[in-house]
Amino acid sequence: MQYLVEVNNLKKNYGLKEAVKGISFKIKDDEILGLLGPNGSGKTTTIGMMLGLLKPSNGEIIIDGKKIEDNRIEILKKINFISPYIELPKKLTVNQNLIVYGKLYSVSDIKQRIEYLSEKLRLGDLLNKITGELSSGQKNRVSLAKALINKPKVLLLDEPTASLDPEIGDFVRTFLEDYKKEMKISILLASHNMNEVTRLCRSTLMMKDGIIIDSGTPNELISKHGRQNLEEVFLKLTREKNEFN
Amino acid sequence: MSLIRIYGLFLRHFFLITRSFPRILDLIYWPSIQITLWGFISNFFASHSSYYNNAVGVILTCAILYDFLFRTSIGFNMLFLEEIWSRNFTNLFIAPMKISEIITSLVITALIRALIGLIPAIILTSPLFGISILDLGIYLFFLFLSLYIFGITLGILVSSGLLRFGPSFENIAWSTMFLLAPFGCIYYPIETLPEIFQKIAYSLPLVYVFEEARNILINNTVNLENLYTALKLNAVYLLLAVILFYYSFSVARKKGTLINIGE
Numbered sequence: 016m017q018y019l020v021e022v023n024n025l026k027k028n029y030g031l032k033e034a035v036k037g038i039s040f041k042i043k044d045d046e047i048l049g050l051l052g053p054n055g056s057g058k059t060t061t062i063g064m065m066l067g068l069l070k071p072s073n074g075e076i077i078i079d080g081k082k083i084e085d086n087r088i089e090i091l092k093k094i095n096f097i098s099p100y101i102e103l104p105k106k107l108t109v110n111q112n113l114i115v116y117g118k119l120y121s122v123s124d125i126k127q128r129i130e131y132l133s134e135k136l137r138l139g140d141l142l143n144k145i146t147g148e149l150s151s152g153q154k155n156r157v158s159l160a161k162a163l164i165n166k167p168k169v170l171l172l173d174e175p176t177a178s179l180d181p182e183i184g185d186f187v188r189t190f191l192e193d194y195k196k197e198m199k200i201s202i203l204l205a206s207h208n209m210n211e212v213t214r215l216c217r218s219t220l221m222m223k224d225g226i227i228i229d230s231g232t233p234n235e236l237i238s239k240h241g242r243q244n245l246e247e248v249f250l251k252l253t254r255e256k257n258e259f260n
Numbered sequence: 261m262s263l264i265r266i267y268g269l270f271l272r273h274f275f276l277i278t279r280s281f282p283r284i285l286d287l288i289y290w291p292s293i294q295i296t297l298w299g300f301i302s303n304f305f306a307s308h309s310s311y312y313n314n315a316v317g318v319i320l321t322c323a324i325l326y327d328f329l330f331r332t333s334i335g336f337n338m339l340f341l342e343e344i345w346s347r348n349f350t351n352l353f354i355a356p357m358k359i360s361e362i363i364t365s366l367v368i369t370a371l372i373r374a375l376i377g378l379i380p381a382i383i384l385t386s387p388l389f390g391i392s393i394l395d396l397g398i399y400l401f402f403l404f405l406s407l408y409i410f411g412i413t414l415g416i417l418v419s420s421g422l423l424r425f426g427p428s429f430e431n432i433a434w435s436t437m438f439l440l441a442p443f444g445c446i447y448y449p450i451e452t453l454p455e456i457f458q459k460i461a462y463s464l465p466l467v468y469v470f471e472e473a474r475n476i477l478i479n480n481t482v483n484l485e486n487l488y489t490a491l492k493l494n495a496v497y498l499l500l501a502v503i504l505f506y507y508s509f510s511v512a513r514k515k516g517t518l519i520n521i522g523e
Contacts, residue, residue, distance in 0.1 A: 029516060063519045066354045070513040091356035102347040104272060111275045118268025119355040161351070 017044045019169055019201040020065075025074035027060050027225075034060045036225040037074065042169070047195060047202040049212040049233075051245075052222030053253045058205045061222075062171050065203070066096055078169055092120065095162040098173035099155070105147025109138060109157050112146055113164060120165035132160040136190065152183035159187065163194070170202045176211060184208075188215060209246040219245075221252050228252055261364065265357050269365035273339055277373070287373060291327050291381040298323035299389040317391035318477045319447055322470055324382060324393050326446045329407040329466070330437050331374035336415025337422075337433040338373075339366045344427055349521050359509055363502065366419075367412050374411070396476055402487045406469045409494040414440070416501040420508040426521050446470050465490040465497070 020042035027035040035057040042048045052058050063069040065076055067087045076083045078090045103112045110129065117125035133139050136156045141149065146157060162170060176184040188211060195202060206212050212219060213233045221229040229236060229252055233245050240248045277283050302319035343349045385391050393400060414436050421429040443457060444466035450458055461467040468490035475483055512518045
């Protein structure tokens, strides 16, 4: 079986604090893996290490057969990221932003790529608008276009539909499903929206306090823990051994 | 290094500047005001000082040179801070850009920003004060080169601090030039400084640049030793700054500053 992403015994310490405590997982080709966990569980730290923004204290991340610590630039060409907590330059038009990122990712056919993404993400009317003047939903679609400008093999999504209305959220989820089918990419989805995870992810990892406390398909987890849905499983697992309960 | 990626980052700032008339105005406005002010001060001193009476444009020329240094350094810092303010920092550092490509792109963009501000100011000096900085002749190029390298060096040093300590280092970004200005001997000879300060001044390339500018304009002679020393010191400081930038990037990856700055 082909794995595009392999994370082995990954650890991250900030001084004495252990943010991630030796986690391992794999993502297959053409798979969306859900990464769940409460705030502070280590999800963002894990994604940060996969993006090369953080240096692991131990362990390794292998993407497309290469270790990120030894091949950071080469791997960054093949991956991309979207999060509601980072933005594109606000004063540039959408088209200018996509051109800039097309250049930064050395995309050879930028114009064609922007046309393709504009059509798929319904950006046609937005291309000449100032990015900072767009609505949250429009900005989200533009960020998604930026994240796909380099035809990534691996896409890391950190709460991609947070703060979106249900209609736009559904549009983004449908788009991701279709795009994954078409391009056979691997996606790591960190989300607090359990319905979204149930709909999109074939398998999930549940993190808490820097470790993976459970994993499986959404249905496996629901059945294993005798709950009605993934949200109830999430609450059960995150509340177990919690000092406040 | 990839020229396309270097051009891409340049383009990001080019689009930003050219889209906004106030930004262009801001780049031109301050150097012009600064030069005009120093032009009048220069005229006054030239008519009331025996030291300057043979070289009317000395203070003004040094003011122009200092402004170029200031604009280059601040320009570099601004380019870096712009990414933090626009919350684009993470996007930049997850793009497949080498550190050398980021530095190269910012170095080129900072030069263009400085020239946008300085060229109109230089043009102003001739009709307003009858002074041309071109009186420095071919040596003007070497003086500008030295100041450009030192301005970039300061920009890289401050950006290293931003990488390492995050946006809290921003205030230092604004104050660096003011801290070093007294040691640069921009408007006065080095003998004016107390002896201990002279030692510090001699360890910086600035004093050699401004001493030489005065030497050319007042004595009509050229001391190439000053130009060589300035360039040699610049090479050392630039190398140290680049090493520090790489080190800060590495520490930022260990400490998680890159993530904290980005959000």
